[in-house]
Amino acid sequence: MTDTTWTIQLDEGLCSGMGDCVRIAPDAIELGADGIATLRVGTSTDPAVLDAVRACPMAALAAYRADTGAQVA
Amino acid sequence: MSADTPVVIVGTGLAGTRCATTLRRLLPDQEVLLVGDEPHAPYERPPLSKELLARTRGADELTLAGAQARELEQQGIVLATCRTVTSIAAGSVTLDGAELVPASAVVLATGARPRSLPTTAPAGRVHVLRSLTDAMRLRAALEAGQRLVIIGSGFIGAEVASTARARGVEVTIIEAESAPFTRTLGAQVGTWLTQRWASAGVRLHVDARVASIGTAPCGGAVVELADGTEIEADHVLVAIGTEPRDELFHAAFPGRGVAGRGVPTDGAGRTPVPGVWAAGDVALVDPGSGVAARRIEHWTDAAAAAIRVARGIAGMAAAAPTAPYAWSDQFDVRVQVVGHPGGELDGAIDVLDGDRLLVRYLDELGQLRGVVAVGHPADVARYRRELAA
Numbered sequence: 379m380t381d382t383t384w385t386i387q388l389d390e391g392l393c394s395g396m397g398d399c400v401r402i403a404p405d406a407i408e409l410g411a412d413g414i415a416t417l418r419v420g421t422s423t424d425p426a427v428l429d430a431v432r433a434c435p436m437a438a439l440a441a442y443r444a445d446t447g448a449q450v451a
Numbered sequence: 452m453s454a455d456t457p458v459v460i461v462g463t464g465l466a467g468t469r470c471a472t473t474l475r476r477l478l479p480d481q482e483v484l485l486v487g488d489e490p491h492a493p494y495e496r497p498p499l500s501k502e503l504l505a506r507t508r509g510a511d512e513l514t515l516a517g518a519q520a521r522e523l524e525q526q527g528i529v530l531a532t533c534r535t536v537t538s539i540a541a542g543s544v545t546l547d548g549a550e551l552v553p554a555s556a557v558v559l560a561t562g563a564r565p566r567s568l569p570t571t572a573p574a575g576r577v578h579v580l581r582s583l584t585d586a587m588r589l590r591a592a593l594e595a596g597q598r599l600v601i602i603g604s605g606f607i608g609a610e611v612a613s614t615a616r617a618r619g620v621e622v623t624i625i626e627a628e629s630a631p632f633t634r635t636l637g638a639q640v641g642t643w644l645t646q647r648w649a650s651a652g653v654r655l656h657v658d659a660r661v662a663s664i665g666t667a668p669c670g671g672a673v674v675e676l677a678d679g680t681e682i683e684a685d686h687v688l689v690a691i692g693t694e695p696r697d698e699l700f701h702a703a704f705p706g707r708g709v710a711g712r713g714v715p716t717d718g719a720g721r722t723p724v725p726g727v728w729a730a731g732d733v734a735l736v737d738p739g740s741g742v743a744a745r746r747i748e749h750w751t752d753a754a755a756a757a758i759r760v761a762r763g764i765a766g767m768a769a770a771a772p773t774a775p776y777a778w779s780d781q782f783d784v785r786v787q788v789v790g791h792p793g794g795e796l797d798g799a800i801d802v803l804d805g806d807r808l809l810v811r812y813l814d815e816l817g818q819l820r821g822v823v824a825v826g827h828p829a830d831v832a833r834y835r836r837e838l839a840a
Contacts, residue, residue, distance in 0.1 A: 397517075413517050436751060
């Protein structure tokens with residue numbers, strides 16, 4: 379965990395249910411019954427969420443610094 | 452439609468599997484039979500050219516999300532692997548030439564097979580890459596210091612080249628055009644990418660036609676080009692595209708479309724034969740908007756098409772349209788392709804620097820028709836939304 383908090387955003391319309399994000403950050407993201415990702419949390423201090431966002435081949439996930447709003451992944 | 456008579460889905464790849472799971476979710480009482488000729492339960496194909504070859508993920512770690520054999524069973528889906536559908540009709544399929552299974556609907560998700568080239572090289576030297584079995588065979592061949600010749604420089608060829616170089620394999624790519632991706636992504640993108648390949652030590656032959664693949668004097672393979680150049684290799688990968696596995700449809704329904712070009716469907720996955728649907732790499736999709744019918748061999752599009760078919764079988768309205776979308780991880784970058792880029796028209800290049808790239812393609816009317824991007828995920832998300840509308 380770090381001092382920085384990130385806001386995670388998901389566009390379900392762009393998600394194809396590949397599941398890479400779920401493998402990387404299972405505490406933050408899960409697959410719903412429809413096979414499409416859903417966020418378990420809105421914000422996180424776990425750097426794994428940034429890896430999950432970057433891993434998404436669909437560009438369906440984004441992460442922003444909670445304090446500045448700057449997009450970081 | 453009787454819920455007791457199964458929907459039979461032919462093919463256990465992404466399209467077939469996603470269609471099965473979506474159908475069960477929409478119609479919980481509908482029997483679903485998912486049948487495929489591969490020995491494995493459904494698995495992910497994208498890692499076959501990357502993590503599996505690189506040995507960072509094992510064959511047992513390629514399960515499609517939510518589609519392990521046990522999970523399918525829990526959802527009430529009957530999975531039949533190692534079974535071949537030998538013929539279909541509207542209302543039934545035949546398994547292994549012997550067992551007639553009634554079907555309330557038939558979904559063809561048979562995918563495609565890699566094109567091959569004639570060869571007289573020793574057995575085990577010439578590879579294609581499509582299935583897990585292919586990938587395991589190729590993986591065993593990729594030892595440091597070995598020489599790999601890749602015929603074809605599409606995404607599969609480039610991804611294998613990237614993985615093989617990282618493992619210390621000597622890689623030579625043979626491309627028929629003057630630059631890779633000239634027709635698909637445009638010459639600028641092709642040139643930008645091939646500079647990365649060269650930096651990674653990949654040798655590239657362009658404007659090169661393969662005349663033969665034979666046996667080298669010392670026992671390996673030798674690829675002879677039309678100009679007489681001979682390239683010796685320990686292994687050869689033929690990655691020159693695919694052809695649709697559309698024989699079942701054309702044998703059953705002659706005169707509906709052209710054999711070898713795919714199973715004709717509308718934008719919802721309906722074939723001209725009531726009760727027969729198709730999704731994924733086998734489908735020749737005519738969206739009906741004046742765009743030429745085409746097979747779209749993208750992971751993302753196979754998933755979306757499968758969901759459309761499931762909704763259609765369930766009698767539900769079509770899901771919102773999506774823009775074609777593909778990605779390729781190679782040489783430490785991720786190339787993302789939205790819509791219909793192409794080489795015939797000049798692309799509008801917005802960014803083209805060391806590690807990032809954003810090229811937008813416009814049609815004759817100046818409308819955006821496609822985007823190729825590296826290192827611009829936020830723009831990719833935006834263009835995927837924009838081009839879907």
